[in-house]
Amino acid sequence: MDTLEIPGLDLVQDRDDDERERRFNPYRYAQEPAAKQLIGNALECLAQLEAQSGIKRNKRRPHDQQTYELTVDAILSDLAYDRLIERGCGVFITRSKQLLSRSNRYRPRVWTKMLPDIVDALADQRVGLVVQELGWQSKDRGSKASVLRAGRALIDAIKLLDLDLTDFGERPADETIILKRPTDPEDYWDEGGRIHYEDTDITRAFRDELRAVNAWLSSADISFSSSVQTRTGNLVDDRDRQLLRIFNLGRFDRGGRLFGGFWQPLSKQERFEGIKIDGERIVELDYGQAGTRIVYGLAGRQPPEGDLYSIPGYLPHRDGIKRVMSAMLFATKEIERFPRNTKKLFRKEEFIRDVIQAISNKHPDISNCFFRGIGHEAQFVESTILLRILKDLREVGVTALPIHDAILVPASSIDKAREVMKDAFLSIAGVEASVSVERGSVGCLPVG
Structure with a gap:
């Protein structure tokens, strides 16, 4: 088995949680006619921007054009979905072309090195479909991913086309x-x-x-x-x-x-x-x-x-016993202190070694x-x-x-x-x- 790690791909969503900005869902797409109209209008707007700016001089190959359109669809559909779900907090992505260009079994089709360029075009003030907050990396402060939110043009289009959640679908994950x-x-x-x-x-x-x-x-x-x-x-x-x-x-x-x-x-x-x-x-x-x-x-x-989990001497502390015992089963070496946030579940005078011994005796x-x-x-x-x-x-x-x-x-x-x-x-x-x-x-x- 090849155990080469695929960095950056945990930005593809594994789970839902309560984080403020969620991960960009690259599988979202416009499912119903009204939503498809939104994407069609956006593609026309981007084509005009390319013509005016000379951003794209050569015609894309058919496969690349299809990937381009799927990417625009995924970005706008996910941001519209984010807005309709009443979050409006935005989604975070990676802009690293090094990560986006790596081929592997988990990478969605829209996860390509052209993604940042498409985001930049959608965020261009002449288009106004996306608001982008660029991420950063720092040796002292760590890093923060770039965050995308629905722009004014996208918000207006959602209202004008009377879109709701049912206008958008989600393709099965590639893996x-x-x-x-x-x-x-x-x-x-x-x-x-x-x-x-x-x-x-x-x-x-x-x-x-x-x-x-x-x-x-x-x-x-x-x-x-x-x-x-x-x-x-x-x-x-x-x-x-x-x-x-x-x-x-x-x-x-x-x-x-x-x-x-x-x-x-x-x-x-x-x-x-x-x-x-x-x-x-x-x-x-x-x-x-x-x-x-x-x-x-x-x-x-x-x-x-x-x-x-009923241990003599610790009957009022069942929740603590359960969590310590779980740690004992998952740990690969003996623990020397209470697992995170479990000390408060025991009396102040308790020692972890005594709790471990009581569990082992049980x-x-x-x-x-x-x-x-x-x-x-x-x-x-x-x-x-x-x-x-x-x-x-x-x-x-x-x-x-x-x-x-x-x-x-x-x-x-x-x-x-x-x-x-x-x-x-x-x-x-x-x-x-x-x-x-x-x-x-x-x-x-x-x-x-």
Whole structure:
């Protein structure tokens, strides 16, 4: 496997979060006639600018012209979408032609060295479709990506053409199976860059499996109520359903969780209030202590009865125990201090070594699994279980939205979903599952 890192490509969106400016989505496009008219008018305006300025003297080759038009479409469609979603904060991109010209499996077609020139043309005051805030790099202050926002001409065109979110679509990502390198333990912000890999029967099978899931979800009866106010104040596009599968540590048996979909960044309350599947309110079925149970399975042991995070002497500190134990499973060497933001979950006089010893005493059968990085392997097992669940539910006609170790299903499908979840967990992890169901304001009820 070629582990050459592909810098800059994490600007292609892996996940939705609450950052002010989001990553430029190179797959957005004008889908309906009114939006296509916007792009057509923009291309005519750019052609006039080129003629007046002598920017482009030679006719582009057909393939290059098509890429040029797709790039204009993607930029303006994504900025119009950003405006319509009631953000208006803009999107950030890279202008590095060195990065944009590198060929690799993740690069979208519009990710070419002509991108900065097209942005500059759209931002020209004679065009006015884009407002551009140039990024910078500094040895002392780090770096900031360039940010694009809708210009006055684009804002006026959105109003004149009466555009809304449904006028824009999103093409499938060129690559849905993502491989990332290990993170730098000395860099808190390092998320692990994407690295190149050669396809094998395994990666092709992963891709086919995920394509089937994405196709299923894209045609399912799933909606989000426009009357629900989100914590960010943004509209929710319930057509955003494409998932990516992201593997870690440069291995296809580590990580593998599913990311994407409009439902994942929502709060629980927003999901319960706004999402309907097949016209029904949803419930959330969640595995309890999934990672720890999976580790017991990997060790060939059965977990003890009861709450695995209930530790004698630390009963009021369950959340802290859970987070420290997770750190013990993902770390590759013994931790010497409380993980970030966990000290406050314990008494001031507590020492991390005592907490570690108490956890080890509670779980002697897997104590040799701590500080070996087995958490990444457990996460791969978890993701395999979730994909099995999605496949089995699809076969019995139940639509489900995945959230790592949980699923959202119609309220009438609790029994089917619970049975499928328990069967999949036992079959793949080798231990019994603990499953709970949450019904929004009704609360969380154990279901076995």
